[in-house]
Amino acid sequence: MNSRESDEQAHGAAEAVARRSYGKLVAFLAARTRDVASAEDALSEAFASALTDWPRNGCPSNPEAWLMTVARRKIIDVFRGERRNEIASEELQVMAKRLETAASAAERMDHIPDQRLALMFACAHPAIDAGIRAPLILQVIVGLDAKAIASAFLMSPAAMGKRLVRAKEKIRQAGIPFSVPEREELSVRLDAVLEAIYAAFAEGWTDPGGTDAARRDLTEEAIFLAKLVTELLPQEPEALGLLALVLHAEARRRARRTGQGEFVPLAEQDPRLWDLQMIDEAEALLRRASALGSIGRYQLEGALQSAHVYRCRTGRSNWTEVVQLYDALFALSCSPVVAINRALAVAETHGAGAGLTAMPDAAGDTRLAEYQPYWAARAELLAKTGAHEEAGYAYERAIGLERDPAVRRFLQGRQAALEALKR
Amino acid sequence: MKYLLMAYVNEADWPRMTKADQEQGIAAYGAFMEAMKKAGVITGSNRLQPSSAATTVRLTNGKSQVLDGPYADSKEQLGGYFLIDVADLDAAISWAARCPATGHGAVEVRPVWDMGAAA
Numbered sequence: 257m258n259s260r261e262s263d264e265q266a267h268g269a270a271e272a273v274a275r276r277s278y279g280k281l282v283a284f285l286a287a288r289t290r291d292v293a294s295a296e297d298a299l300s301e302a303f304a305s306a307l308t309d310w311p312r313n314g315c316p317s318n319p320e321a322w323l324m325t326v327a328r329r330k331i332i333d334v335f336r337g338e339r340r341n342e343i344a345s346e347e348l349q350v351m352a353k354r355l356e357t358a359a360s361a362a363e364r365m366d367h368i369p370d371q372r373l374a375l376m377f378a379c380a381h382p383a384i385d386a387g388i389r390a391p392l393i394l395q396v397i398v399g400l401d402a403k404a405i406a407s408a409f410l411m412s413p414a415a416m417g418k419r420l421v422r423a424k425e426k427i428r429q430a431g432i433p434f435s436v437p438e439r440e441e442l443s444v445r446l447d448a449v450l451e452a453i454y455a456a457f458a459e460g461w462t463d464p465g466g467t468d469a470a471r472r473d474l475t476e477e478a479i480f481l482a483k484l485v486t487e488l489l490p491q492e493p494e495a496l497g498l499l500a501l502v503l504h505a506e507a508r509r510r511a512r513r514t515g516q517g518e519f520v521p522l523a524e525q526d527p528r529l530w531d532l533q534m535i536d537e538a539e540a541l542l543r544r545a546s547a548l549g550s551i552g553r554y555q556l557e558g559a560l561q562s563a564h565v566y567r568c569r570t571g572r573s574n575w576t577e578v579v580q581l582y583d584a585l586f587a588l589s590c591s592p593v594v595a596i597n598r599a600l601a602v603a604e605t606h607g608a609g610a611g612l613t614a615m616p617d618a619a620g621d622t623r624l625a626e627y628q629p630y631w632a633a634r635a636e637l638l639a640k641t642g643a644h645e646e647a648g649y650a651y652e653r654a655i656g657l658e659r660d661p662a663v664r665r666f667l668q669g670r671q672a673a674l675e676a677l678k679r
Numbered sequence: 680m681k682y683l684l685m686a687y688v689n690e691a692d693w694p695r696m697t698k699a700d701q702e703q704g705i706a707a708y709g710a711f712m713e714a715m716k717k718a719g720v721i722t723g724s725n726r727l728q729p730s731s732a733a734t735t736v737r738l739t740n741g742k743s744q745v746l747d748g749p750y751a752d753s754k755e756q757l758g759g760y761f762l763i764d765v766a767d768l769d770a771a772i773s774w775a776a777r778c779p780a781t782g783h784g785a786v787e788v789r790p791v792w793d794m795g796a797a798a
Contacts, residue, residue, distance in 0.1 A: 360749050410776055626718055655707060656714030661782035668703055 265355045266310035270303055273319045277368075279397035281324055283375035284368055285331060287354040287434040292375075292396055292424040294331055302326040308678070321363055328359045372397055375487040376481075377422075380448035384615045388423045389448060390455035395420055397484075398477045404449040408459045408474045436489075446485075450498045450554060459625060478502060486541075495544035497555030500501050500538040504561035505536035519666040527569050556585045575604040592616040592624050596633050608640035628657040632667060639670075644678050681722070681764050681791035682771040687755040688784030690729045707779040715763060715774060723762035730756040755784050762791070 278299070285295035285332050304325045316322040335352040362368050379392040391405045406416035426432070437445045454492050459475030469549025482499040511529035512520055542562060545555050560581050582598035595616040615634060618624040635650035651671035658664045696704065702705040708726075715721035722735070730749035737744055749756060765771050768788070 271786070373726070410769070410772050412772065415768060622718070651708050652713055653717065655714070656710035656717075657777060659776040659781070661779065664782075665703065666708055668706060 262311040262314075266307055266315065267642065269310060269315045269319055273323060274303065274399060277320045277323070277409055278374070278399035279318070279372045280368060280370055282396050282399075283434075284324065284358075284362070285327060285355070285369040286378075286396075287371045287374055288358055289331060289335075289351045290431060291331075291428050292378075293421070293428070294334060294465075295327070296396065298327040298330040298334070299323065301330050303472065313664075318366065320368060321366065324359060324368060325363065328355055334358060357369075357636065370488070371434065372484060373436055376429055376433050376452075376485070377436055377445060378432050380445070380452050382445075382448065383426075383430055383432055384423050384426060385419075386448070386451075387461045388419045390452040390459075391416060393424050393449075393452050393458055393481065394474070394477060397481065400473075400477065404473070408456075442492075446489070446492060446494065449485065450482075450494060453478050453485070454498060454502070454554070456481070457505075461505060475502075475506060479506060491548060491624050493545040493550050494539045494549040494552040494554050497558045498550060499598060500541035500558035501554055501561060502546065503534050503538040503541070504558060504565065507531040507538065508565075513662065517662055519660070519662040519664070522564060522568065525568065530565070538562070551584070553588050556581055556588070560585070571605075575601055579605060592621070593629070596630055600636070603637055603640070608637045611637045612641065626657060628654050628663075631657065635667075635670070639674055644674055648674055648678075680719060680767060680771075681762060682768070683789045683791055684761040684771070684775050684778060685787040685789065686759045686761075686778060686780035686784060687753075687759055687787065688758045688780050689755050690731075692783060695780050704779065711778055714777065715761065719790065720763045720770075721751065721761060722764050724760060726759040727757060749777070758784070782794075 281299055281444070282292065282295050285298065286292045294329035305326050306319070307321060310316070310319075314538065332352045332355060335348045348467060366572040373394060376393055379396060380389045386391065389408060391402075394400045394405050395402065402420055403413045405420075406413040409416065456474055457478035460476075460478060479499075480501050482495070482502055483627040485495045486492075486499050508522075508525060508530050510531070511527070514520060538558065542555065542558050544560075560578065563574055563581065565577050566572070567578075578601045579598065582594060582601055586594045586598060595614070599611045599614035599616075602614045612634070615637070616624060616630075618627075618630055624630050631650045635647050635654055638644075638647035638650055648671060651667055651674065655664055655667045655671065658667060693701070712721065712724065733749040735746045735748060735750050737746075761774075761778070763771060763774055765774065768790070771788050771790075775781065775788050778786045780786050
């Protein structure tokens with residue numbers, strides 16, 4: 257084998273381990289030191305060492321263990337060296353010792369315990385700013401870089417980088433534990449983890465055409481994380497509900513755009529383009545969740561997806577049930593976004609006028625006044641009541657607030673159809 | 680804070696578009712402007728004539744040199760700008776993301792130097 261081939265093979269092996277084990281290795285290292293940043297640094301150095309070592313000496317039989325050994329040595333070197341003069345040096349010695357013991361035990365048993373869940377709970381800890389939890393999880397568990405995360409969350413890379421660094425500092429300085437919370441606390445804390453995963457999915461979802469690679473990857477990573485949580489906590493109904501919800505949404509990805517890239521609303525989608533296997537998987541998850549006997553936000557949202565899919569596939573109206581699901585969801589969340597969707601469902605059962613009455617009020621609520629779906633829903637309902645002038649204005653607001661060109665064109669098409677009616 | 684959103688687009692695309700597409704494009708920018716007005720963030724904006732109408736002036740060896748054409752030749756040209764006043768960069772980015780130019784070009788977000796503040 258020539259050197260280029262062995263280089264390529266080493267690169268390939270390192271990439272494969274990175275994809276499979278990055279979060280697991282960070283979690284294992286950080287759980288002993290509470291220092292996420294140094295775990296990441298040590299790991300990236302270990303990957304760099306692998307790229308020079310593996311082509312020369314061949315890929316190790318257990319690349320994951322090889323990387324962990326190198327990374328933990330680097331961490332221990334840093335702890336015993338550079339930080340020797342820190343006041344907490346005694347504590348660092350203890351941590352270094354703890355890491356060494358755990359790592360050598362793992363090496364002896366040839367098994368690195370999976371502590372990604374504990375790391376996720378640390379990242380979604382109440383002491384961490386809610387807005388940075390999803391980016392933080394994407395960075396430390398999936399290994400996405402700050403630039404890609406910043407782009408997906410519409411933030412400047414510098415600001416995102418700073419916030420991520422600050423959050424990791426907080427974990428270290430505040431001594432945030434790396435553990436799965438006790439039973440009584442679990443559901444509240446799990447909510448924060450699920451919310452972060454859902455935020456990651458939602459950011460990826462805004463680019464259904466998949467033209468922006470960073471975004472498309474984000475939905476895949478979010479599904480991966482949701483799956484991971486259900487594997488590690490198989491008895492948590494809300495975790496199952498979240499996975500069902502994201503699978504349902506993902507299953508319809510192909511149908512959301514025409515071949516020319518035009519937006520297709522749910523009611524006009526071709527169910528033959530849906531991924532039926534994924535839908536079946538989602539349905540099974542919802543059944544499993546409901547058997548556990550504790551309803552929650554994600555199960556309700558998953559059930560709504562399921563109801564929409566059922567209606568579109570069978571042509572049988574189920575809007576009454578849909579409104580009931582939205583009622584239950586609104587009682588849990590009081591979210592104006594839920595109220596908007598509920599109003600659209602009410603319009604299907606009781607007419608557009610009733611739908612308009614059910615809409616939340618954007619006066620005095622700037623976030624709602626700058627929320628595209630609010631105006632699109634209003635426009636839709638106003639058009640149906642025959643208030644064409646107001647509907648045209650609402651479409652105008654929606655178009656001005658939309659960032660996806662395909663959705664913008666769709667809204668412009670609706671607005672133009674309305675204009676044609678007026679003439 | 681004030682930010683200048685600069686819309687860079689390929690001018691050559693415009694004359695190639697159908698009349699209907701041009702109208703739709705103009706309407707999208709109009710709606711974007713309206714949204715910024717309603718949010719109370721826009722303080723100034725203009726669409727620019729194509730860069731073929733540009734003239735560049737600089738002083739070389741004490742003599743004014745006047746050159747026909749834009750300062751920089753690039754695939755995409757500055758086609759217009761929006762001056763907005765918002766809380767921070769993230770808010771500015773969220774408006775830039777809604778600018779139709781992001782669909783067929785790019786929008787540069789630049790903070791304005793606040794001459795009132797100490798430099």
